[in-house]
Amino acid sequence: MADLAVRPMTPDDADRVLAIYQAGLDGGNASFETAAPTWAAFDAGKLADHRLVAVDADEALIGWVAVSPTSTRAVYAGVVEHSVYTDPAAQGRGAGRLLLDAMIASTEAAGIWTIQSGVFPENAASLTLHQRAGFRIIGTRERVGRHHGRWRDVILLERRSPTIT
Template identity: 45%
Template sequence: MPLKFEKVTGKDWDQIKYIYETGIETNNATFETQSPTTYDKWISNGFEECSYVIKDGDLLLGWYKLSPVSNRTVYAGVGEVSIYVHPKAKGKGVGQLLLNHLIKTSEENGFWTLQSSIFPENTASIQLHLKQGFREVGFREQIGKVNGIWRDNLLFERRSKLNGIK
């Protein structure tokens, strides 16, 4: 059965949550230490039109969500990327499919800048973003804690070529 993209909905919450929690367990995917308790809480800070899952039949292989970086109007076309891949689908190109789809969907919805904050230890995510045209634009030293330990973040961004921005 071919892989297919679908917009996120509450019916996928259990699988979305499972994948998110496996990312949390790595201590290299997010500053969060627990997932939201409901789909509504999870999606509330995201753009639903730019949030999708990828499935192989009924199995959810991964998801992405685009969230605002600010509620200020001037940043309306700037989104923060979240991509998570099911542990059994890692290393099989699912992340690349997700990020390519996110880029296309974000541009169709008027986004001109995508940004990602990535732990330096998350080399797979760094390589994925670099392959898709993101560039490292910053280093944030001890920007937050995970389980009481200060962590650094690398800041990556990708500018759309569709909006005349260099």
């Protein structure tokens, strides 16, 4: 992890970000989605802040994290949902954890109090990563959506900031 760093995502990162997104979707356990969005759709769906990428010692982009609002209601203004993806060739090197920790710090500094995510039960790497980073399991939504024609469960996780009171 010593050779990895985190920096803000820029529009120049679009192709790499979307390629890593697609590789994660192709793995079959990241999301109900099967195709990465266009950059325009990605850009419109994510908050402009808290978009981060992980780079290796050669400045190669190996992962990203971004957050979306969960609701238009004022009461939930500090509740976001995030996505985190690491290049399959660079997984297990700490990039996911680095990205989550940086995103937690960035959102907390902006007054966001809850970060949530839905994870397939089969996604052991993501479940481990999130629990190590301080997320707790809320529960399991059973057969909540179809993925390639198959009903799948989703485990809901959240991290409530201990510092925003």
